[in-house]
Amino acid sequence: MEYGSKWDYFTLINELTQGMEQAKQLRVHLSSASSESQDLLLQRILSSFEKALSILKWNGGSVGQPQPTPPASGAPESSVSVEGSPQSEDVKKNFNDYQDLVDVSKKRKTQLTWTEQVRISPDNGLEGPADDGYSWRKYGQKEILGAKYPRSYYRCTYRHMKNCWATKQVQRSDDDPYVFEITYKGAHVCNTAINNSAPTPSTEKQELKHHSYNHYNHQTQQPKQMLMNFQANLRVSTGDSENKDTVSPFSFPSTLTHMEGENQILPISTLVDDNLLGTCFPSFVSPATSGSNYIPISPCQMVNFGRAQNLQSSDSDLTDITASATNSPIAGLDFSIDSVELDPNFPFNTHGFFT
């Protein structure tokens, strides 16, 4: 996407941002007596704004400015949670982040981690966040210093069967017991996200069974157009013909709060590791998510709109994965997709990709 000038681009973003702010205000006004359908409608409006902004910001970077790349290996995060702070602040912040992203190019490389916040509905019970589409097995629980609630550790059920090393940690928020912070680590290579809707850690199952799952299914009916375009545009050689035509819907997390690690801004390219896109769009189709007040976001948003400083990998040093301008049809996509190893099991089919 080309814009006449950077000014136009920023103006557009400002307008969209204002629109979203106004929709938020409207929601506040309606909140007291709003029906479910009204609320849904508002969420959709806000979601549309978010997406528009995301796309703009993603593409807008082509206007002579270096762009952060999508959280290739996972970890998308939205700074534009509809629930969150004023969008305008985020917008400003993200513009600044662009620069920071450019500066911090060498960081860590290893398994990418990211955090997603899931709010459960009080009437769902307090068992825990709902299923995210993958099958997890709990392998530990630990009291965390300074935290009210223990942290639970889960690994993919198919760790051994399919050599899937994805893990997640679930931490209930101290402040709001209805909010769970879920930290994902690593990509799923088990390809079980869609089909195995059922098996989940017990603490999460009950959520699923009740009403979240309806939302879950609802979300699977996401527009596929963008996905098709996205896929068509991704000229990625996975080197794995087996999974070549794996086209799965994927959606985005409720509110991705941050990537784990130091509070540093990383260009997505630095986040690209062997998990690449596989972790980029993980199990974001959380029924709880859809049932919550957190609006799913697009991958664009996760990147350019997300708090880039929160997109982080962890642990060891990142090797130099040089961000390179490419012919990627995704304007502003700053790393060469061809140059990185794309997880052949990248869950494109996660539900609700473009909610």
Place this chain on the structure above:
DNA sequence: AGAATTTGACCTCT
């Protein structure tokens, strides 16, 4: 009986 969870011990990292 097999699968999943719990929980204390052990390991790793800072």
Place this chain on the structure above:
DNA sequence: AGAGGTCAAATTCT
């Protein structure tokens, strides 16, 4: 040394 993460035996669940 202490905190966080993982392992694995014991226990519980299905």
